Amino acid sequence: MESSIYALDAKIPDGPIQDQWDQHKFATPLVNPANKRKYDIIVIGTGLAGASAAASFGELGYNVKVFTYSDSPRRAHSIAAQGGINAAKNYPNDGDSIFRLFYDTVKGGDYRSRESNVYRLAQVANEIIDQTTAQGIPYAREYGGLLDNRSFGGAQVSRTFYARGQTGQQLLLGAYQALARQIDAGTVDYYNRSEMLEVVIKDDHAVGVIIRNLVSGEITSHSAHVVVLATGGYSNVFFLSTNAMACNGSAIWRAYRKGAFFANPAFTQIHPTCIPAADEHQSKLTLMSESLRNDGRIWVPITPGDNRPANDIPDEERDYYLERMYPAFGNLVPRDVASRAAMRMLDEDRGVGPLRNGVYLDFKSAIGRLGQAKIEERYGNLFEMYERITDENPYEVPMRIYPAPHYTMGGLWVDYNLMTTIPGLYAIGEANFSDHGANRLGASALMQGLADGYFVLPYTIGGYLVDYLNVPPVSTDDPVFVEARAAVEEQTNAFLAINGTQSVDHFHRQLGNVMIEHCGLARSREGLETAIDEIREIRTNFWKDLRVIGTSDSLNQSLERAGRVADFLELAELMCIDAMDREESCGGHFRLEHQTEDGEAKRDDVNYAYSAAWESMGSKNAPLLHKEFLEFEYVALSQRSYK
Amino acid sequence: MDLSLKIWRQARANEEGEFKTYQAKNVSPEASFLEMLDEVNEELNATGEDPIAFEHDCREGICGACGVMINGSPHGPQSGTATCQLHMRKFEDGDSITIEPWRATAFPVLKDLIVDRAPFDRIMEAGGYISVNTGAAPDANIIAVPKWSAESAMDAASCIGCAACVAACPNSAANLFTAAKTQHLNLLPQGKPERYLRAAAMVETMEQYFGSCTNYGECEKACPKNISIDFIAMMNKDYVRAQFFNMARQGQK
Ligand SMILES: Cc1cc2nc3c(=O)[nH]c(=O)nc-3n(C[C@H](O)[C@H](O)[C@H](O)COP(=O)(O)OP(=O)(O)OC[C@H]3O[C@@H](n4cnc5c(N)ncnc54)[C@H](O)[C@@H]3O)c2cc1C
Ligand code: FES
Numbered sequence: 001m002e003s004s005i006y007a008l009d010a011k012i013p014d015g016p017i018q019d020q021w022d023q024h025k026f027a028t029p030l031v032n033p034a035n036k037r038k039y040d041i042i043v044i045g046t047g048l049a050g051a052s053a054a055a056s057f058g059e060l061g062y063n064v065k066v067f068t069y070s071d072s073p074r075r076a077h078s079i080a081a082q083g084g085i086n087a088a089k090n091y092p093n094d095g096d097s098i099f100r101l102f103y104d105t106v107k108g109g110d111y112r113s114r115e116s117n118v119y120r121l122a123q124v125a126n127e128i129i130d131q132t133t134a135q136g137i138p139y140a141r142e143y144g145g146l147l148d149n150r151s152f153g154g155a156q157v158s159r160t161f162y163a164r165g166q167t168g169q170q171l172l173l174g175a176y177q178a179l180a181r182q183i184d185a186g187t188v189d190y191y192n193r194s195e196m197l198e199v200v201i202k203d204d205h206a207v208g209v210i211i212r213n214l215v216s217g218e219i220t221s222h223s224a225h226v227v228v229l230a231t232g233g234y235s236n237v238f239f240l241s242t243n244a245m246a247c248n249g250s251a252i253w254r255a256y257r258k259g260a261f262f263a264n265p266a267f268t269q270i271h272p273t274c275i276p277a278a279d280e281h282q283s284k285l286t287l288m289s290e291s292l293r294n295d296g297r298i299w300v301p302i303t304p305g306d307n308r309p310a311n312d313i314p315d316e317e318r319d320y321y322l323e324r325m326y327p328a329f330g331n332l333v334p335r336d337v338a339s340r341a342a343m344r345m346l347d348e349d350r351g352v353g354p355l356r357n358g359v360y361l362d363f364k365s366a367i368g369r370l371g372q373a374k375i376e377e378r379y380g381n382l383f384e385m386y387e388r389i390t391d392e393n394p395y396e397v398p399m400r401i402y403p404a405p406h407y408t409m410g411g412l413w414v415d416y417n418l419m420t421t422i423p424g425l426y427a428i429g430e431a432n433f434s435d436h437g438a439n440r441l442g443a444s445a446l447m448q449g450l451a452d453g454y455f456v457l458p459y460t461i462g463g464y465l466v467d468y469l470n471v472p473p474v475s476t477d478d479p480v481f482v483e484a485r486a487a488v489e490e491q492t493n494a495f496l497a498i499n500g501t502q503s504v505d506h507f508h509r510q511l512g513n514v515m516i517e518h519c520g521l522a523r524s525r526e527g528l529e530t531a532i533d534e535i536r537e538i539r540t541n542f543w544k545d546l547r548v549i550g551t552s553d554s555l556n557q558s559l560e561r562a563g564r565v566a567d568f569l570e571l572a573e574l575m576c577i578d579a580m581d582r583e584e585s586c587g588g589h590f591r592l593e594h595q596t597e598d599g600e601a602k603r604d605d606v607n608y609a610y611s612a613a614w615e616s617m618g619s620k621n622a623p624l625l626h627k628e629f630l631e632f633e634y635v636a637l638s639q640r641s642y643k
Numbered sequence: 644m645d646l647s648l649k650i651w652r653q654a655r656a657n658e659e660g661e662f663k664t665y666q667a668k669n670v671s672p673e674a675s676f677l678e679m680l681d682e683v684n685e686e687l688n689a690t691g692e693d694p695i696a697f698e699h700d701c702r703e704g705i706c707g708a709c710g711v712m713i714n715g716s717p718h719g720p721q722s723g724t725a726t727c728q729l730h731m732r733k734f735e736d737g738d739s740i741t742i743e744p745w746r747a748t749a750f751p752v753l754k755d756l757i758v759d760r761a762p763f764d765r766i767m768e769a770g771g772y773i774s775v776n777t778g779a780a781p782d783a784n785i786i787a788v789p790k791w792s793a794e795s796a797m798d799a800a801s802c803i804g805c806a807a808c809v810a811a812c813p814n815s816a817a818n819l820f821t822a823a824k825t826q827h828l829n830l831l832p833q834g835k836p837e838r839y840l841r842a843a844a845m846v847e848t849m850e851q852y853f854g855s856c857t858n859y860g861e862c863e864k865a866c867p868k869n870i871s872i873d874f875i876a877m878m879n880k881d882y883v884r885a886q887f888f889n890m891a892r893q894g895q896k
Contacts, residue, residue: 056777071698072764074804075706091784127778134780136773136828138797145787164797169705173800177772184768192761215656215753244700278673283681286703385703388728389675454777503688505681549693554655555754557696558688 008261008613008628011415012116017634021120024416028463036061039465040224040473042209044196044251046073048168048446049429050230051175052453058182060458065222066179066188067211069195069246069560073176077232077244078449081168082289082382083152084160085132085446087125092149096157098122105444106635108154108334109409109437110587110603112264112611115634116416118435124455125447129161131454135174139163150378152442153290154334160443165289165381171446175453195560197488199227199255199425200480206425207474208481210488214560217553219492221476221485225468226424226461229255230453233408233430235268237568237575238520239512241405242274242287248564249571252412252431256574260420261613261626263413263433265571266579269440269588270521271406272338275389275399276358285404286389288361288382290442293331295366295375296399298322298338300359304349310360310398321345329642336439336588336601337642339403343521344599346402358400367395403521407445409436409588410578413613413628417460418452421613424464428452433611438587492552495562500545504561507542511535511565511572519576524592528580532573539569574614574623581625584608605637644670644736648683650695651743653752656759660752662741672732676719677702677709679731696755704728704867707803710810711756712743717807717865725805725867745810749817749852760806762852763820770844771824773833786832793831800827801868811865814854819862821849822874829881839888842881 013020013027031039039062043054046068054066070076088101102122106113133139133147139161140148149158163170182188191211198210200221208223234249235241256262273288299318306313321341323330333341342359345351352358367375372395376383383394390400411434412420412427419426429449436444474480518524518531542565550556585594585601586608594602610627617624646667653660665687670679677699684694700708704725711726713719718726721733734740742756750758802823809817825845828834834841856875863872 052777059776070700071708071760072804075700075708077701077706079706080701080703089783127780129783130780131775131777133783133786134773134775134833136796136831136833138793138800138827138831139783141788141790141793143790145789146784163800166705166797166801169803170797170800177767178775178777180764180767181772181774192764244706245702246700279671281671281674281678281682283675283678284702385728388704388724388730391730391732458777501689503685505685547688549688549691555696555757558694 008413008626009415010114010628011417012114013416017116017119020116021123025459028459029466031462031465033061035469037063038470039063039468040065041226041228041461042222042224043067043228043230044209045076045230045232045429045431046070046176046179047076047078047230047232047429048172048175048449049431049453050228051076051172051179052450053228053230053428053457054188055175055178055182056454056458058185058187061187064182064188065191065224067191067194067196069193069214071192073179074173076172077247078172078446079169080244081446082165082287083291084150084162084167084443085128085171086152086159086441086443087129087161087447088122088159089126089129091147092158094157096159100157101125101159103635104155105435105441106437107640108439108441110439110601110640111437111605111609111632111635111637112267112586112630113435113437114611114630115632119634120456121435121448121451124451127455128447128450132171132174132450135178137163137170137174150291150294151332153293153332153338154441160291162291165291165379168446171450175450196251197254197563198484199258200484201258201422202474202478202480204259205423208476210484212488212492215555217551217556219485219488221481223473223476223481225465225473226426228426228428228457229412229431230429231431233411234568234571235405235408237511237572238405238515239508240277240282240285240516242271242285245284248567250564250567252427253567253571255412255420255422255425257616258422259616260422260425261413261615262410262574263611263613264410264578265575265614266519266582266589267409267438267587268405269335269407269409270339270403272335272342272403273361273401274404274406275386276353276355276402286385287404287406288386288399288401290335292361292379292382295378296331296361296363297365298331298359298361300345300350300352306350310352319350326642333642334439334441336590339521340590342403353400358402360398361401362398363394364398405516405520407440409434409438409440413611417463418457419464426457426461428457438589491563492559495546495548495559496552498543498546498548500547502545502547504546504548504558504565507538507546508565508568510538511569514538515572515575519579522590522592523579525580528576531576535569535572535576542566542569570619577623578612578614581612582608603639644672644731644734646670646734646737647739649739649741652695652755654754656751656753670731672730674731675702675727676713676729676731677727696757698757699727702727705803707805710745710805710807712745712810714741717745717810718867722864723867723869725803745806747809747815749815750806750809763804763806763817765852766817766821766845766848767824769848770837770841771828773828774837788832796827796830799823799830799870799874802870803868805867807865807867808862809853811861812854813859813861814857816856817849817853818856818875818878819866819870819872821845822878823870825878825881826874829877838881839885842878843885843889846878846882
């Protein structure tokens with residue numbers, strides 16, 4: 001693969017890492033409060049990242065427009081996060097600190113993230129807990145009225161704050177409420193059921209967006225001084241994932257096609273604790289929060305092919321394989337490690353359940369130790385959810401779980417200011433390539449989304465805006481807007497004109513099968529080459545044989561999905577190219593060619609300690625690779641070991 | 644199993660709608676209700692008929708996007724369950740199922756089973772928040788919150804905003820939603836300073852869009868999150884106090 005000789009400039013501030021953020025805030029020019037209303041900011045997305053950013057901009061006095069394809073901000077995919085949010089408050093007095101949270105996150109990410117960004121994340125995390133508590137998030141409390149914590153994978157301290165099993169819901173409601181307050185105050189204009197279909201660029205700068213109203217089909221142009229993408233992750237490229245049905249990669253993909261670099265697209269997270277598929281009509285997979293691994297023990301039968309019911313298998317015939325393989329962390333190893341171990345159990349024909357596609361997560365000893373009431377208090381809603389889906393009672397029979405696509409560490413490349421390679425275009429939350437390197441630790445996505453939206457972007461954006469004082473935004477009559485709108489209209493009509501025989505889901509399922517097989521838990525050069533051929537074939541068939549019924553001037557859910565799947569069909573190829581380029585195993589990226597004798601990931605820090613940022617060279621050409629070389633000054637590079 | 648489905652079809656907001664009957668064959672009991680509709684839509688797409696529009700996103704009972712009347716009950720026969728969490732094993736082979744959108748004047752149908760629930764957002768904008776700017780918060784453990792109060796606030800805050808309460812109410816009242824939203828904040832020490840202003844603003848906005856509560860209690864039965872109507876009583880008390888509080892406040896001017 002051709003790669004560029006120019007190193008990317010991440011604009012990391014000078015000085016010791018502990019001081020960088022403070023120094024940078026001080027050095028960034030401030031926008032005079034009276035001038036803030038002269039700036040227009042567009043935010044796409046009302047998940048944790050988008051809602052928190054839009055609300056904070058509104059409070060500061062900027063003119064904000066915020067768009068979401070949902071009917072209400074409260075529906076964003078963030079609502080589904082269950083387990084919790086990390087911070088280094090050290091309330092339990094168990095040795096936590098900002099440095100330890102930073103250290104754990106860099107190590108958990110398998111040394112493929114940018115130290116400075118991660119340090120800042122760990123620094124502002126405590127403020128998030130203060131902010132959200134003040135907003136009225138009903139976090140779990142001790143009897144004395146103080147905040148309770150629990151532990152999550154990849155950490156040996158208790159630093160996760162939670163609101164039952166509904167932490168994402170509560171945090172999103174908090175951000176939505178802050179946003180509602182600004183909508184009421186008139187600082188934010190809010191557009192629901194509105195999908196962004198293009199970023200508009202003039203003279204290499206982002207100047208606005210093209211939006212389709214999902215009810216009327218009307219396509220409109222909106223201009224601003226800056227555009228912020230807070231559009232979430234792309235796990236739905238696998239068709240079956242834990243993401244909400246509408247989650248998609250279109251906003252960031254269209255920005256990529258307009259020149260924003262896409263970093264580490266192959267870094268995807270497959271979450272170890274999801275409910276296995278029940279049949280071939282399955283439309284999505286449900287996550288069982290990782291917090292369950294605090295009290296549940298994971299096992300499979302020792303004997304391959306053993307199909308006795310779980311409770312008939314005596315303890316000595318069970319293999320608590322995580323406790324056996326990783327005695328130091330046991331059931332709390334990071335996600336990538338736990339997922340791969342489960343895959344190996346299935347490969348050894350030790351899977352359980354009717355389709356033999358799961359492993360057990362057993363609460364028997366925890367119930368014995370703590371009593372059912374305590375378990376119910378901790379996980380009641382998760383147990384209920386499980387029972388509803390599987391018709392099995394997890395207080396009596398162990399849960400069945402299996403890994404499923406869950407989170408994408410990859411995303412648009414951003415510098416320290418969270419700006420993409422297109423000036424004026426920012427990416428926050430799961431949409432950027434984030435602070436999680438090659439693997440995200442549990443309870444760190446909520447932290448990052450809210451850090452970006454509440455505490456980072458509202459500061460860094462001023463550094464770009466100061467140059468635009470009294471410069472009006474580009475008119476929406478400008479040819480760049482007219483052309484972008486015409487292109488969107490053309491594509492919308494193109495889907496309707498194919499008039500083939502197959503539905504959008506048909507192609508999406510096909511793509512998902514290819515991706516999970518070749519670009520999922522385990523990857524190989526050969527498999528990835530096959531995948532690329534197959535993706536191209538599905539793409540060709542999609543454009544020949546798709547059938548979308550209805551019109552473009554009304555609510556048309558198939559049409560909405562067609563656009564998203566068309567983009568997934570391109571993004572999938574870039575994921576495979578990136579996975580092929582990275583001749584090492586790290587975090588969620590496991591190359592079969594690169595493993596130790598006992599099957600652990602083998603990282604190659606000499607050749608691959610970089611973030612891969614891909615530049616689009618047009619749809620006919622191979623993308624160009626730019627490398628951001630990563631330096632590890634504070635966390636010494638070492639082979640991760642959870643043994 | 645085989646099912647006969649009577650489904651409300653309506654192309655646009657301002658057009659007339661009607662029931663149409665469809666046969667769903669070989670439905671797997673493991674399928675969820677929405678997966679069953681997905682399959683029907685695949686068939687419709689194959690035969691050239693416009694697929695049925697219905698709202699959904701998380702498919703795990705948390706986002707509140709889904710929600711239809713199933714045989715006259717919001718979210719169907721299983722209590723404490725959103726439409727997306729309902730599984731076909733709760734039905735019998737040969738059943739006829741009537742599926743229609745929420746019916747309430749405040750929620751016009753946009754297409755087929757999709758309604759516009761925007762008035763809920765207007766209620767929130769009127770006061771469903773604590774006024775605290777980003778960065779202005781004190782340390783989280785400065786204010787101890789009694790466990791019962793955090794738990795009770797959490798019970799209220801579990802509302803997913805699906806609007807089944809409105810659909811279930813003979814008066815199309817939104818008191819359960821509004822009560823859940825006001826009391827989530829009013830029960831916490833952090834929410835106390837704006838308690839009465841919030842109650843007044845949200846209740847008054849609610850009344851602009853929705854009917855009046857006459858204590859039928861249907862909302863509680865329909866709520867997929869089992870939110871208690873006790874919160875309505877608490878809200879009413881706050882609302883009454885708000886009148887005195889506002890008089891007192893006016894006196895200070
Ligand atoms: C089941 C589940 C459980 C999880 N649990 C945890 C947890 O316990 N702890 C944790 O830290 N993380 C957890 N995560 C991860 C975390 O929830 C997400 O990474 C995070 O919420 C993403 O937030 P976001 O704001 O970046 O994006 P999202 O919440 O996905 O929001 C994206 C927004 O963008 C909008 N949008 C997207 N594209 C467009 C477009 N083209 N036009 C207009 N609008 C658009 C959407 O409408 C939406 O409002 C979990 C994830 C899942 C799937
Ligand atoms: S689809 Fe989210 S609650 Fe049903």
